Amino acid sequence: MKQLKTDICVIGAGSGGLSVAAGAVQMGARVVLVEGHKMGGDCLNYGCIPSKSLLASARHAHAMTTGGEFGITPVTPQIDYAAAKDHVARVVETIAPVDSQDRFEKLGCIVLRDWARFISPDEIQVGETRVRARRFVIATGSSPLVPPIDGLDGVPYHTNETIFSLRERPDHLLIVGGGPIGMEMAQAHRRLGCKVTVIEGSRALGHDDPEMAAIVLERLRDEGIEIVEHTEAEKISGHDGDITVETGKGTFHGSHLLIAVGRKVNIDRLDLLKGQVAHDRAVTVGEDLRSPTNRRVYAVGDCAGGLHFTHVANYHAGIVVRSAVLGLPFVRAKTHHLPWTTYTDPELAHVGMTEAQARDKFGGNFQIVRFEYDENDRAVAEGRVTGHIKVLVNRGKPVGATIAGSQAGELIAMWAMALANGQKMTAIANTVLPYPTLSEINKRAAGAYFSPRLFDTPAVKRVVGLVQRFLP
Known part of the structure; x- marks a missing residue:
């Protein structure tokens, strides 16, 4: 069993964890960076970057149909859905070196590629390696929440972790969830030639000002997206290419299904009880982003609860670097200014x-x-x-x-x-x-x-x- 001692151990190589690791190691701290899945985390591989890349393809397709008022004759675009996904892959590939293991090792980090779990308040195990650290930063992010809908486990469905690998254009995409992910993917797929139905249990874009969200929803409906609000998906059945979603407002049929109802924080593997780290759905932290039950431990981004955005994780990383690396007292994370x-x-x-x-x-x-x-x-x-x-x-x-x-x-x-x-x-x-x-x-x-x-x-x-x- 190999053993390492370090100043800072960062668990998770998504946006927040990478920002902490880069800042800490370049300031002279010894840093161990642990990642059990893909470097770059959700944002690079399944979230911000792929979704904006697909939206860019969709925007080009839409522009070809709307040039009349500018003196440009509208045409029906010839859409190659697989090629649009190639564009997504190229963008991810272009950005990936910035988040790569090679780059962080060149910065001076020790990078361990396996899953981490606490074995004591000051030690974790990563594969065959034990890491003892003065400070731990939990930055494991979140994954798609899959709700317990009757029948869902028996049908093929996509989440944001799989939709960008889909090569065959859906004839009719059913989306359960009308939040930002659901609505962005709805418009992207509609503009790329798919029929789209969104089913939302509450109000679509429900975390935003209703008056302002209505402006966006009106445009989406004008583009042909069916948005059914205030009804739950009660039962799902079917097979590949033929999916049925039953709700209180009717039954909807489609060829593909995307589940986009929310996020679940990735803390299940960490064995936080052995680390004496209090938690519920996320790690329990104060405004200083530190665990009240184990002051060696910080959490950033989705793991700290609150807003699930890449820029919030990066903001949290700056707070942690000032506290854990520079030892600055009274450093606190605020929320009133986060867009x-x-x-x-x-x-x-x-x-x-x-x-x-x-x-x-x-x-x-x-x-x-x-x-x-x-x-x-x-x-x-x-x-x-x-x-x-x-x-x-x-x-x-x-x-x-x-x-x-x-x-x-x-x-x-x-x-x-x-x-x-x-x-x-x-x-x-x-x-x-x-x-x-x-x-x-x-x-x-x-x-x-x-x-x-x-x-x-x-x-x-x-x-x-x-x-x-x-x-x-």
């Missing part, structure tokens, strides 16, 4: 509070300001006029923003920066932006906040009158 985006077309992006949350906290002591895409010159020029921005303001500071529209994921960055740094609306209003750009939507939203104070106030008009009377 997210659903990459449909139009996109749906959010940061901070929703309107409902603002009402719970502030009562009526906040304002809502809006600006429409169809009043932005760049959006008009490009025919991207669907959508608007909605900003919540309390005492001159933005406390939440939601954008539904073209490049919403890019535009939300300005509001994420404002919330992270406690900036006021004046910081947005005073920013000079190039014309014509979509980013002016943000500035015009800030202007919509100040306009009533400047143009609709009798006192301001009286002052201006006096100034003009006596100005030399």
